[in-house]
Amino acid sequence: xxxxxxxxxxxxxxxxxxxxxxxxxxxxxxxxxxxxxxxxxxxxxxxxxxxxxxxxxxxxxxxxxxxxxxxxxxxx
Numbered sequence: 001x002x003x004x005x006x007x008x009x010x011x012x013x014x015x016x017x018x019x020x021x022x023x024x025x026x027x028x029x030x031x032x033x034x035x036x037x038x039x040x041x042x043x044x045x046x047x048x049x050x051x052x053x054x055x056x057x058x059x060x061x062x063x064x065x066x067x068x069x070x071x072x073x074x075x076x
Contacts, residue, residue, distance in 0.1 A: 008055055012041070015052040026050070035060065036068050 010018075012026055029035040040056045043049075059066055 009042075009051045009053050011047075012050045012052055015054070026052070036066060039066050039068060
């Protein structure tokens with residue numbers, strides 16, 4: 001029996017290991033605006049390293065436009 005696990009977010013160290021990227025390449029994409037904070041990468045509370053959203057990265061690589069998250073309006 002095969003078990004499939006969908007992973008949306010993973011630590012940058014694991015992402016770099018699996019995808020052959022470097023932390024410098026990830027940082028450069030964030031600094032240049034190609035990857036967005038809280039969409040492609042985020043620093044969860046209590047974590048010492050960035051986490052990567054693999055689904056959002058696949059969308060970016062496929063040329064799909066990703067919009068930044070917007071703040072939710074407070075309900076009256």
